[in-house]
Amino acid sequence: MENQKIGAAIIGSGNIGTDLMIKIMRNSKYLKFVAMVGIDPESDGLARAKRMGAAVTHEGVEGLVKLPEFKEVKIVFDATSANAHIKNNEILQLYGVHVIDLTPAAIGPYTVPVCNLEDNLSAPNINMVTCGGQATIPIVSAVNDITPVFYAEIVASISSNSAGPGTRANIDEFTETTAAALRVLGGAKSSKAIIILNPAEPPILMRDTVYCLVTGNNCNDEIKTAIEKRVAEVATYVPGYRLKQDIQFDPIPSDEIDLFPELKGKSGTKVSVFLEVEGAAHYLPAYAGNLDIMTSAALVCADAMAKNIQ
Structure with a gap:
């Protein structure tokens, strides 16, 4: 049932974030896409997310936590940069959400689905390496x-x-x-x-x-x-x-x-x-397999975490 799914948001409305959004909507068993976050109000990712019925903000992580829809969010994907992730994670941890880091910041444990996903299902932050x-x-x-x-x-x-x-x-x-x-x-x-x-x-x-x-x-x-x-x-x-x-x-x-x-x-x-x-x-x-493998791996991890939260 839709109302049993776990709310998810994405920080980073660029190529990776937009592809991940589409994957969640098409393929996720346990996630409900709630919000897209960016810093460019004209970005294609924010426009697409809005057309698909999600909440949007161009005010970064600060804007995300102000959204009324944020109360539904239990999992946040960060598809920004290593430096930006440090600040984003500090703020998100105050709200007890699980953070999936698609940058090389490596604050949380390295996670590769076929190697160690089951070990990190309860971690507050996991890193998708590169x-x-x-x-x-x-x-x-x-x-x-x-x-x-x-x-x-x-x-x-x-x-x-x-x-x-x-x-x-x-x-x-x-x-x-x-x-x-x-x-x-x-x-x-x-x-x-x-x-x-x-x-x-x-x-x-x-x-x-x-x-x-x-x-x-x-x-x-x-x-x-x-x-x-x-x-x-x-x-x-x-x-x-x-x-x-x-x-x-x-x-x-x-x-x-x-x-x-x-x-x-x-x-x-x-x-x-x-x-x-x-x-x-x-x-x-199709040639961007380097980006696709990141979003695909992140979705596998998020679905497993969402199932674990239910």
């Missing part, structure tokens, strides 16, 4: 479930057209937050994250390359099975998430082992995984 993190952490975690990952490196390549002001302003936070989450959630002992904004025309789909360094070379079949299973799990909520080509296993030559101190003189294997993420094109273009 688009690159949502795409690659599940893979590193899957490999680490089979054998320890001594080093993980990911390269996220996205269309320059799908990188808005927030993404561009948060490049440093992207690399730092993603690398940290590869260790915390992925289980890697050490890690690195790289993002590339590709200006190609026509725009490219999101591509993610994952490198994992593991010891030995006797569990390749188990690693392959674990990765394929994890890809299928992520694809249940991001249908455009897929392997782009076969998983590669490259033994580290004996004369190069010393170049990898993580191996401590043992034999090792580099596992290379190549991913592609195509968006659902609810509001964003």
